[in-house]
Amino acid sequence: MTATKVEEANSSEGSPVPAGIIGKRHLQIFLLFLGMTISYGLRVSMSVAIVAMTDNSTTANPNFETFEWNSGTKALILSSFFWGYTITQIPAGYLAGIWSAQRLLSMGIFVCGLLTLVVPFGSYHGSWISVCICRVGMGLCQGCLLPCAQTLIAKWAPPNERARLGTWAYAGGQFGTVVTMPISGLLAGSVIGWPSIFYIFGSIAIIWAIVFFFYGSDSPGLHPSISHAEKLYIEGSLGILPGTLPKNKLEKSTTPWKEIFTSAPMWSLIIVHCGQNWGYWMLLTEMPTYMKKVLKFNIEESGSTTALPYLANWLLSFPVSWLSDFALQKGVSRGTSRKVSNTIAHWGPGLALLSLCFVPTNNGNQILPVMILVISVGLNAGALCGFQINHIDLSPNYAGTMMSITNCIASVVAILAPLIVGEIVYDEEDQHLWHIVFYISAFIYFVGNLVFIIFGKAEIQWWNDPKEVKARKERKLHGNHEMGSQKHI
Template identity: 60%
Template sequence: MTAVKKDDAVDVMEKTSPKMSATVSPTLQQSCILGDRHLQVLLMFLGMTIGYSLRIAMSMAIVPMANAKTANPDIEDFGWDQAQKNLVLSSFFWGYVVTQVPSGYIANVWSGQKLLAIGMLLCGVLNVVMPFVASKWALPAVLVCRVGMGLTQACLLPCIHTLLSKWAPPSERARLGTFAYAGAQFGTLIAMPVSGFLAASSLGWPSIFYIFGTLAIVWSIVFFYFGANSPAEHRSISPKERKYIEDSLKTIETNDENKSKKLRTPWREMFTSAPVLALGVAHCSQNWGYWTLLTEMPSYMTSVMKNIEMSGVYSALPYLVMWLLSFPMSWFSDYALKKGMSKGTVRKTSNTVAFWGPAVALAFMSLVPTDDYIWAIVIFTIAVGLNAGSLCGYQINHIDLSPNFAGTMMSVTNCVATITAIIAPLIVGIIVTDESNVYQWNIVFYIAAAIFFLGNLIFVIFGKGEIQWWNNFEEVQALRKKKDKDVEDYI
């Protein structure tokens, strides 16, 4: 079979699209302002909220689990040192990295909705049993549960991306996608102070796992019943809204054969694509900076404020700002697209704000007076808040490059980026040998700032906003083969 080259594919891209109007009727669009797609995105938002709550709660629970005497002398603790605490925090990602790519593949060929519901159900169960197994078998049992949670929650981002590619029209992509992914910040915002108060209450740290685990179980049951893999599979969506979404995405199937056909994933073309590689670098940079701050900020605040209850509040404040800023940033992104700005320019501008803003803020941490930590909170808030631009920057860019394989791409880039999330807390553990030493923490912040800067620089230079030719690889390949045959017959 003749190999398909990029230049040949460009010539035939127009012929591979379904035969339909390139634009959606304004009347049809107006009649579908609010519909079932918004309910689906709301469910995705709640899923992200609960998923991140399960992750983040451990960042708060780890402090009293290591030494409950700081909050409640009647609650059992395990006497873990800093290295053991970082081991627990990173163990989630050991399982998370293993099932990333399989999750993206399964979501693409089977059902992102069902896979996500099942994965979150199992993750919630493991979270609920955590206090019991910790009491019985201590650190090894906690590590097993955390690895299991990573294995089962790895489907979260690939499934959300797969579902968004089928539910979010391009003109609403930044807003709907940002709203769904803003659940990560909302979950962080909820989990940190709630976990802090629960840990300091008479219920103690075990209640953190009971409450958030139960929420995950309830959500998974609701999503299994009310969620849908696509508009075509939704039980009660209106014909108008379905037509609006499918016309916008140009995904109406012309016959039963095409409807049941599964596209072959273009692995080689994906892995050798410069925009995808730049996207992967940006994702790794984001994970390093984001997870360094997210997992270590409670320990930093506890060592500074000497109050586990208030450390949760202070640690949550930056994520409140990030959550709030995500909405105007997504609106401006869609507005810029509506006014004719290219997708690539919009994504790169949003990502520059999200990466270089925090890089500058973290670089100034060394100037914070050691006896005035209010400025540290201000800088953390700026660094995390501006990172909201990443939601309509590199994160949505997966769908821009390849709507057909957005979930698979997310699983690949997130798999690689998860390795940085594993390494980052371990590096912090090596650098910060004394949690009260501000200068050791400044080294951590300098490293995060440098990685933010370099990651975005590569994304700006090599990133793209257009659909890549291999998105319709099989159709392009078939058309190229037919073209070669026609030439041979003519000769």
């Protein structure tokens, strides 16, 4: 759609909604923010709970059963979520495009909440295998989270608000970590013990899923009470003429799988997403153990202190996203903005982890290592308006499918991270073994972002348009027929 047509549409239907006015798009983003918060809370609560589940001295009520799980078993439990999470990524992205991202997400988190409630029962009456089964099921349900969120953001966020609104939605993951870590630590150390972690967070997830099922919407065109002015503003900014809003569902045959998998910018996203998942989930799953075993925090302190880096990450995500959109308004190219943001997000934490290897922790020094971890995780906020939102830059139509692909492959890395750390750090109190993990993580951060800088792009790819894909295939087929005819002659 040309700029002239958009202007004509706007002038004939009224002025578009100013960007600063609160509207239905902001409500949808807020609901996604809460969904992210709760979903990440369900994931990361186990990182704190497992400390209390294996150490009876961490709770005020010693009557709760504890389990003799070694570091390898604990690593399996922590990684088992991603076994299921990886499997459903691509199917969820496909369903989000051809069916309903809003309904799929609602149902996924609803069942995930139910499985969370079952974890204590499985622990008592089964074994660590029962806990793994619950975690795998939770992962299967949450596989729809990022593909559905990406699909919904692509339909609700105007391009000039994309970094801010996308960051607001995705920042729920960091906020969920911030609130879950200390709350889980307090619950684990209280008289109601570690089972309460799963009962409380599971119940909250079920409530959110019901609310989002009734108040969420797949697109402005399908929302029952959006104002005409806001609908026109969003559609016009996305290049959609009034009265021509496409249905939410894409045709099943239009997904350009070959074009997506042969795209260099897409592969740069896959690689940088793998680097992100290694660093993010390595720290998220292992930091409570590092805090307790190396830095000698107790369970309540460990949960609260572990949350500090993610509080910094959440707080920094807002000025970073604002600066990203502001840079675009000042003429900085979208590609440069994305790459600068992502460089801060990956090379900054990489350098911080390297510096952590040179800080002694065996003399009671706790403040400096914690400050370094705060810097490392805090700077990672730039990834939200770096590679993560870049999926929508490349293809608004298939952003959910693309996210499902990159997150599926990156989830394999998230599975491997705690398992590899468990093998390397066979003695959890040996800081030198942790240094090996930090060196590896810094290297992965560096390489992943370097690939994104070299091969990443931020322009809409030609295969985003189903008609163009179909036309090229027809021209190619027609050309092959002509060559065959000439050969025959």
